[in-house]
Amino acid sequence: xxxxxxxxxxxxxxxxxxxxxxxxxxxxxxxxxxxxxxxxxxxxxxxxxxxxxxxxxxxxxxxxxxxxxxxxxxxxxxxxxxxxxxxxxxxxxxxxxxxxxxxxxxxxxxxxxxxxxxxxxxxx
Numbered sequence: 861x862x863x864x865x866x867x868x869x870x871x872x873x874x875x876x877x878x879x880x881x882x883x884x885x886x887x888x889x890x891x892x893x894x895x896x897x898x899x900x901x902x903x904x905x906x907x908x909x910x911x912x913x914x915x916x917x918x919x920x921x922x923x924x925x926x927x928x929x930x931x932x933x934x935x936x937x938x939x940x941x942x943x944x945x946x947x948x949x950x951x952x953x954x955x956x957x958x959x960x961x962x963x964x965x966x967x968x969x970x971x972x973x974x975x976x977x978x979x980x981x982x983x984x
Contacts, residue, residue, distance in 0.1 A: 868958035891930035954982035
């Protein structure tokens with residue numbers, strides 16, 4: 861159901877990809893190409909420039925789960941459906957993404973469905 865909640869955001873990303881040529885998904889180091897630590901990150905990716913989707917599977921030979929995030933404020937959030945098998949989302953501080961209602965399939969969507977905004981505050 862998460863992917864359907866993110867459908868308005870993903871739709872916006874594909875529109876931007878079509879009109880401006882920006883990537884829909886990219887490696888995490890695209891958020892800060894100067895940060896050499898991000899070059900080795902293999903357990904997360906950017907979904908657009910503002911949202912990181914991170915794996916919940918610990919690194920091999922480790923029982924610890926850690927996410928390397930770009931510099932700045934990255935706020936963890938979920939849709940109230942946290943589960944060990946679902947990815948963790950981080951939204952960049954100072955950004956807003958649109959979300960839709962929880963659906964079981966796209967056929968349930970209606971043009972009158974409400975859009976919610978997830979707002980991540982920055983330090984100011």
